[in-house]
Amino acid sequence: MDEQRVSHSPDLRAWLGLLVILGPVLLVAMDGSVLFLAMPKVTEALSPTADEALWILDIYGFAVGSLLIAFGSIGDRYGRLKLLVIGAAVFGVGSAGAAFATSPELLVVFRALMGVAGATLLPSALAVLSELFTDPRRRAQAIGIFAAAFAAGFAIGPVVGGQLLSRFWWGSVFLINLPVVLLFLILAPILLREVRATRPGRVDALSVLLSAAGLLLTVYAIKHAVAKGLTATPAVTGVAGIIILGWFARRQRRLEHPLIDFRLFRDRVFTIAIITGLLPLAAWSAAAYLAGIYLQSVLGLSVLHAALLALPGAAVLTVTCIVTPALVGRIGKRAALITCHFCVATGLLLLLPTGVSGGIGWYIASTVIAGIGYGISFSVVADTAVAAVPTERAGSAAAIAETSNEIGNALGIALLGSLAALIFRLHGPDLADTLDETLQIPDLAPAVMGNAKTAFVNGLHAAAITAGILHGALGILALRWIPRTLPNTGDADAEPLAQDAAEESSVRRTPPRPCL
Template sequence: MQTALVRRPWLGLLVILAPVLLVAMDGSVLFLVMPELTTALRPTADESLWILDIYGFAVGSLLVAFGSIGDRYGRLRLLMIGAALFGISSAAASFAQTPRQLIVLRALMGIAGATLLPSALAVLGELFPDGRLRSRAIGIFAAAFAGGFAIGPVVAGQLLDRFWWGSVFLINLPVVVVFLVLAPFLLREVRAVRRGTVDVPSVLTSALGLLLTVYAVKRLAAGGLGVTPFVLGTAGLLTLSWFVRRQRRLEYPLIDVTLFRDRVFSLAIVTGLVPLAAWSATAYLAGIHLQSVLGLPVRQAALLAVPGAVVLTVTCVVTPAVVGRIGVRAALVACHGFVAVGLLLLLFLDADGGIGWYVGSTAIAGIGYGISFSVVADTAVAAVPTERGGSAAAIAETSNELGNALGIALLGSLAALVYRLQAPDAASTLTETVQTPGMSPATIARAEAAFVLGLHVTVVVIAVLHGTLAVLSARWIRASATR
């Protein structure tokens, strides 16, 4: 009996990690799939970006709201409902016939994913009442999430070598079924007494403001200056401004924006967002480069991402112990430094090669990504009063998901803009240009050069951002600060 009681928490942790891995993997699983998916569904450049990033927007914009709903109605109940919805929408996405169908279904997957992450953490806390064991379990949870995001492209590459593009979603089903069968036996319901209610206008305006703003950026990159992107962008910014003002007036806001008055907290949140943005954008662009420019099979392209995935996962595991010795300031400076240096190696990619530089880039930048996953939440929580730690943790968690979506949306749009300006006679995407019958070799060569230039410009912008954040980390955080 005693042995069963000891085993239950760890068996429960294994069960919880299943949906966490799925949510993380589906944030990156399409990075290497897009060339084949483009061939099958023929999305426009704009639709391709939405297919990639609507998932992250849905997850990021609803995490805090579903955290509140779970507190009120039960975390395990929400976890079960979210897992079922995730499985159903994944199955439907596997057989999508048009780009718009896939975009809608990816949005549903994102909504389901937003129910899973906060609920999984809360249920995990119930499994491990002992603080020491709980910290270890949360570390495993974070490593699993990071590892899932890292291996998403690798798993996709292996599946595409044998099956059609929809298999990357269909693989979610057996994992969901196992979770739904075992969860009721190994996990217990968790509720919390939460003040106030979920402010529906805040949920709607935050999501709408983000979507309108990003859509305007996409339209600007794809079609240049015009009335539509100006109107939509203005409407999006005004909506987000209204959202921020509303949070300041509410007694129980969806997001406590006053926390951003603390510079260390703000830096921690930006550190949660920018590295994920860099990772998602460069993984997506590099995946296209490997397949559409260098002509590598998808399986080989996927295997090239393995070293970076291993480095990232190992870094997540060892970072907490290292931070205890070197301090948070040194860790954040190292985080941004490794990402910047690693990504600058992508400047050596060209239309003729650069595979070794790509592998080196993912390995070096992977150290920075792993540090980001491990220290952001703790740094954010430590920077605010104890009674506001829950709000700080929720914002930190949200920043990761929004970073994933914004990376492809904004940085991907930057690369698309450079491509359009440098290759106006090519198709809207490089993959379309390469696969269009009758396209002249000269046009294809110009399109490939334009794509590589867009990749390089994006990398330089990201590296400058990380360099700036490294300097701010050194200046704003006390040298003695630890976890």
């Protein structure tokens, strides 16, 4: 890739290429959230246990998050377009298998396969996009559109799922992926160019295994402890997961070409930005999942009605993501990051007045105000990651940003969802592990039904309070850590966050500037 190529305005092919890239981006984001409203239907059809239901939701995000860094490096070495095409094809196969799964175990397997494929798509898609748009301002616009599409995918996933479930069976939420995948496979080789790094190094297979195994073992321990109590099994697996993750982190510091370049995290702004990619997604995914059950199983709304109530928050999130690059150019990243966390914290705490007998207005207000923070988080993280590193590391840098999103998405359901499940288990009628399973028991007494619903709402409130406090604390940290004046990422003489002495002498393309 010629780093000294003169920048030029993108032609029609570049914009068409952007549209083609947005297809799989939307799918990967949507499939992280499309099951939130569908889970009552899935529970009715496949009868998963409480553990299986959480894994159906979680395994996709964990597969994506565990492998994003690895596939970012693989794309750097072997070609990002090639990886995009392979990943899209596998994503289609996994979607078809998930749609016709006949048991919870099969659905978990196919969701995992979709997650593996999704991990190939996101970092390579952003790297190919950066190659299409060589002018810094135009590239910033394209990245803003990319981030908005990713945000919109997460936001409209439950809405799309609700619309489909009101007319078709639950597997339809996966079949909608197939036309988009087919169109991408036809147009991508025509409109997109192959991109490789000039010095990619090799992919460390042991690091890939350590990151995936450590994450899965740790989360399994937490989920198992919440569902069954703290026994020897979760204790051993939890300790093993933490040790493996520590081993992974130490190994990265010794590798010449690490999966995660921890030098990036020496900069406090970059660190807070990446955490901003993780924590809001954790809060959003947990709130969306729990609120979907609340609206349907507690308030008794139809899946279509619940989907329509999610539209205002989805619209605010998407619009915020689009306008954030221009806003950051005026108020700066510091103000944007601080605003992000306090908006999310405020929105989450607005869920506290919800109750068994009502709370729709509070739910809508919560999604709208928190949606502002979620939209800011998408845009700030994407811009920081791509602007921070040399072009030849674009795939790996994009993977760090997207990993924070995907891991946050999965951790939100696994940790905050498990907290809600623990509250339900402690305060509910102790007839089943979940609210939906309890309500399906024949001849359930009204008092018992009310007790179960109240216990679930208490769990929802506990998750909202926990996430709200974390966001408030991170907002205060951003207020103290981030300097009032930051270098403009679009300036040619600004020092990149990840630049070391050896890279200072190399010729690199000017990083993207926020849209004006």
